[in-house]
Each structure stands twice: as C-alpha cells, then as structure tokens.
Amino acid sequence: MKKILMRRKAAIEARMKEIRADLEGDKTEASAVEQLQKEVDDLAAELEEIKKALENPEDDEDPEDDPENDPSVTAGGGEGRTGDDPDPNENRNGVDPEKRNALVNNIMRSLSSESRTKAKEGEQRKAFANYLVGRISESEARAMGVETTNGKVLIPETLAKEIITYAQEENLLRKYGTVIRTKGTQGYPILVKKAKAQRIKTERTQDNPIPQTDIDFDEVKLNPTETDALVLVTKKLLAMTDMPVEQTVIEELKKAYVDQEANFFYNSTDNPGSLIQKAVAFTPAEMEVYDKLVRLKNTVPTSKLKNSRWMMNRAALTAVETIKDKNGNPLLREAYIEGTFGYRILGYPVDVTDYVDGGTPETPRLYFGDFSSFRIQDVINSMEVSKLLEKYSDTNQVGFKIWHLNDGQLVYGPYEPTVFKLELTDGATSA
Structure with missing residues (x-):
C-alpha cells in the first residue's frame, strides 16, 4: 500500500x-x-x-x-x-x-516540504547574488523570487537572517540585548516617580485621610534610523575573474554593515542610548583594580545580578589578567564557558570585543550589568541593497550599498540602572 x-x-x-x-x-x-x-x-x-x-x-x-x-x-x-x-501550441488569451x-x-x-524550502532558499540566495553582479537580468531575478524596484533589491529573508546572525556573532549587544522586529514605534515606559506607603498607629478619620502619592512614568521611544554601508568592485574584476565575486560582495556588505551598526550601538554620540553614553559611569575612589571590580559588581541592583556579565576591551583584559595575589599568582582563573571568552571574574562571565574601545583602544574600559536592557528595533522587511552603476562609471567600478532601518538603545529607569561603565586609568594592577 x-x-x-x-x-x-x-x-x-x-x-x-x-x-x-x-x-x-x-x-x-x-x-x-x-x-x-x-x-x-x-x-x-x-x-x-x-x-x-x-x-x-x-x-x-x-x-x-x-x-x-x-x-x-x-x-x-x-x-x-x-x-x-x-493545446499548449495554440494562441493564448491573457x-x-x-x-x-x-x-x-x-x-x-x-x-x-523542508527540502523544497531549503532548495528554494538556496536558489533565491544565488539569484540575489548573481543579480547584484549583473550575471542575470532583473526579470530573471524576479522569476526566482528576488524582489526588485528602482534598482534596489530587497534582501531575501534567509539572507537577512544570515546577516543578522553574523551581526550577533560580532556585535555582542545583538547577542545579549532584546531584539524586536516591528514596523511601528517601539516605546518603553520608565518609572520616574515612586509611590509611597505610610504606617499609622490610629484609625483613619475624615480629618486624617491617606496622603495621596503619585507615580509617574516617562517613555523611551526607539527611533529607527538608516544604517548603510558601501563597497566598490571594479568592472574588470567582475568581467574576468573565475572567483565567486558575488559571494565576496555579500560577505563584504555583511562586514561593513555590522561594523557600522555595532559602532552606533556602542559608541555613537548621535545615539543618546549608546552604551558609552547611557551606561552609568562608575568612579570609585583610588583603590586597587580588584577592589574596583568588587565594588562595581556590588553596585548593580540585586534584581539585575542574575543575568549580569562583564564586557571589556583588550586593554581592560590585560589590566585584569596582570593582577597578582600576594604570592605572585594570577588572580584571574580561566574557566571554559560555552559561548563566552573563557573567563569568569568574581563568578560572572566575561566577553571581550574591540567595540568597547570607543576609538581609544589604549584606554582599559569595561562594562558590567544586565545587557538584556539594551533594546534593538529592526524594521520588518527594510533591509535592501542598491546597485550603483552610473555613480562610479567614470572609474569603471560598481557600487553596492546595503541599507537598513533600525535603532538600539540602553533603556533603564532612574531607580534601577542596569549597566555600569568603568575605566581603569590609574594603572594599579596589584591586589
């Protein structure tokens, strides 16, 4: 049967x-x-x-x-x-x-079916790449599921996910932050005024009513803006090479896009919610580095400690790694943790990224806290690529521009800050 x-x-x-x-x-x-x-x-x-x-x-x-x-x-x-x-050979009406x-x-x-879907995604990705470098026409690309309009190509959903996955690997705020995909405005209510309770020993009367207290909220709204990146490829290379140039173009677009996005999230002065601007500056009195780390850890609200972690640049990692105990042994112990850099400091996992540099790699800078409060909004179906032919024709080049609408901000209220920033600039490295 x-x-x-x-x-x-x-x-x-x-x-x-x-x-x-x-x-x-x-x-x-x-x-x-x-x-x-x-x-x-x-x-x-x-x-x-x-x-x-x-x-x-x-x-x-x-x-x-x-x-x-x-x-x-x-x-x-x-x-x-x-x-x-x-009969297929007869004349057709529309x-x-x-x-x-x-x-x-x-x-x-x-x-x-699953296999059919994967095969179609592979065909669509290949058609997208080949259309970018001019190996197939717009009509051929559209026939294979690639959406094009006015020279712009909407990045297929599978490739957009691939780019975002790559972004998560390179941009740790995407990995640990909270991502929302929506077209509308995304807002977050923030408590800015707390209620107050009272205790009374005598019974309430009309002359002694409960005092009124107000609570008040502010709202942080994410405001998606344009993130774009541009790569140029010579026409000679496109015409003569046997290498899969289209795949190289996609890879370079991914890298350029992620670099721009990550810098906006970490260090942009135009982004009021960027990590370097919104994280609470921790400035303890003069003390040893180890003591600073302890004080910083204990400054984060207890409710946020469970999901907290360290994020630092290489200069800060060097400063921490060189801390010695009284017997001259390294105070920092390696501990393999899947998906992390491989260290724990005071029991919390450590990640290292150059984006923490903020343009000053020589400055030892680190963050500690719950990074899930970093909110990212991706506007649905807004990632696209434009092929620029005329603009660079006098230099025999073709431009490829990736464009996306998104925003990323650190969001917290005044009563519960979530991420703190510490710069180890005093040079103390002993415990």
Missing part, C-alpha cells in the same frame, strides 16, 4: 509541476483557468490525504496490492489530458495575473 501511495504522490506532484510550468510560461488560456483551479484543488486535497496516510501507515498492508494495477497512479499525472484541455498567481501559490503550498 505504501508503494501505491508513494507513486500516486509522485504522479500528483508531477502534474502540479506541469500545471505550474504552463502557468508561468503563459501557455494557458484564460478560459482554462477555472478548470485548472478545480483540478489543482482536487489534487491538493488528495495529496494532503496521501501525506497523512504516509505519516500514519496502517499495519495491515495487503501484500497483494500491485502499484502497476492501480488506476489512480496514472490518473492526473500528465497523461490524462482530455480533448477539451487547451490570463488574469491574480488568478494565475493564486493558482501557482496553491500549487507551491501543496508541493512545499
């Missing part, structure tokens, strides 16, 4: 692909659309039943079942076209695009 179902499934899928090819190749008469719609609906319903049967096979298969003798195997498999069906697209989408839904 299973063999019969598998063959029937293959026959239905073959017929659906044939119908889809006719529709996309404009080989279908407008008058035949209704008939094809009914056929596709019937095939889709039958295919769904077959898939369910294959997922839950019956135990009592009949050994006498012969696929060759089953008439349903060949029915609708492309050989059963009736005399009323349109088919309503909406009906055609709906029919094709119905077929695609029925044919969809």
Whole structure:
C-alpha cells in the first residue's frame, strides 16, 4: 500500500509541476483557468490525504496490492489530458495575473516540504547574488523570487537572517540585548516617580485621610534610523575573474554593515542610548583594580545580578589578567564557558570585543550589568541593497550599498540602572 501511495504522490506532484510550468510560461488560456483551479484543488486535497496516510501507515498492508494495477497512479499525472484541455501550441488569451498567481501559490503550498524550502532558499540566495553582479537580468531575478524596484533589491529573508546572525556573532549587544522586529514605534515606559506607603498607629478619620502619592512614568521611544554601508568592485574584476565575486560582495556588505551598526550601538554620540553614553559611569575612589571590580559588581541592583556579565576591551583584559595575589599568582582563573571568552571574574562571565574601545583602544574600559536592557528595533522587511552603476562609471567600478532601518538603545529607569561603565586609568594592577 505504501508503494501505491508513494507513486500516486509522485504522479500528483508531477502534474502540479506541469500545471505550474504552463502557468508561468503563459501557455494557458484564460478560459482554462477555472478548470485548472478545480483540478489543482482536487489534487491538493488528495495529496494532503496521501501525506497523512504516509505519516500514519496502517499495519495491515495487503501484500497483494500491485502499484502497476492501480488506476489512480496514472490518473492526473500528465497523461490524462482530455480533448477539451487547451493545446499548449495554440494562441493564448491573457490570463488574469491574480488568478494565475493564486493558482501557482496553491500549487507551491501543496508541493512545499523542508527540502523544497531549503532548495528554494538556496536558489533565491544565488539569484540575489548573481543579480547584484549583473550575471542575470532583473526579470530573471524576479522569476526566482528576488524582489526588485528602482534598482534596489530587497534582501531575501534567509539572507537577512544570515546577516543578522553574523551581526550577533560580532556585535555582542545583538547577542545579549532584546531584539524586536516591528514596523511601528517601539516605546518603553520608565518609572520616574515612586509611590509611597505610610504606617499609622490610629484609625483613619475624615480629618486624617491617606496622603495621596503619585507615580509617574516617562517613555523611551526607539527611533529607527538608516544604517548603510558601501563597497566598490571594479568592472574588470567582475568581467574576468573565475572567483565567486558575488559571494565576496555579500560577505563584504555583511562586514561593513555590522561594523557600522555595532559602532552606533556602542559608541555613537548621535545615539543618546549608546552604551558609552547611557551606561552609568562608575568612579570609585583610588583603590586597587580588584577592589574596583568588587565594588562595581556590588553596585548593580540585586534584581539585575542574575543575568549580569562583564564586557571589556583588550586593554581592560590585560589590566585584569596582570593582577597578582600576594604570592605572585594570577588572580584571574580561566574557566571554559560555552559561548563566552573563557573567563569568569568574581563568578560572572566575561566577553571581550574591540567595540568597547570607543576609538581609544589604549584606554582599559569595561562594562558590567544586565545587557538584556539594551533594546534593538529592526524594521520588518527594510533591509535592501542598491546597485550603483552610473555613480562610479567614470572609474569603471560598481557600487553596492546595503541599507537598513533600525535603532538600539540602553533603556533603564532612574531607580534601577542596569549597566555600569568603568575605566581603569590609574594603572594599579596589584591586589
């Protein structure tokens, strides 16, 4: 029975692909659309039943079942076209695009599977890359699912996720922050005035009512702005190289985009919520580095300690690594932690990134706190690439510009700061 179902499934899928090819190749008469719609609906319903049967096979298969003798195997498999069906060689009337697209989408839904989806994503990614470097036309790219308009290419969802995944690896604020994907304005209420309770020893009277206290909220609104990056490639390279230039272009766009985004999140003076501007400056009195770290750890609100971690640049790591105890042994011990830099300081994991430098790599700078309070808003379907041909034509180059709308800010209220900043500038390195 299973063999019969598998063959029937293959026959239905073959017929659906044939119908889809006719529709996309404009080989279908407008008058035949209704008939094809009914056929596709019937095939889709039958295919769904077959898939369910294959997922839950019956135990009592009949050994006498012969696929060759089953008439349903060949029915609708492309050989059963009736005399009323349109001949592909006849002249065609225009088919309503909406009906055609709906029919094709119905077929695609029925044919969809994990392997099919992955294959389609791979085709779409390749088409996107090839279109960027001019190896296929805009119409060919659109036929393979790439959305283009006015020279701009909307980055396929799978590639956008790949870029964001790369961003998470390089930009730790994406890794530990809170990301929201939405088109609207994203706001966060912040408590700026607390209520106050009272205790009274005598009963309340009209002359002694409960004092009124107000609570007040402010709101921090994320304001997505443009993040973009530009790479140039010579026309000679595009024309002569055997290397996969399109993949190199994508990789360079990823790196350039992430570098710009990370600097905006960490160090931008135009971003009021950037880490360097919004983190609370921790300025203890003169003391040894180790004591400063202890004081800093104990300054973070208790409710935020559970998810807290250290984030520092290499200069700060060097300063911490050189701390010795009274016997001259390193105070910092290595401890392998999956997904981290490999250290713990005072029991909390450590990450090291050059973005903490803020343009001054010689300054030992570190942050400590709960970085989930760093809020990032990505505007849905806003990541796109523009191919700039005319602008750089006098130097025989092609420009590729990636563009995205997003914002990232450290958000906390005055009663519960979440991230603190410490600069180890006094040179003390002993415990």
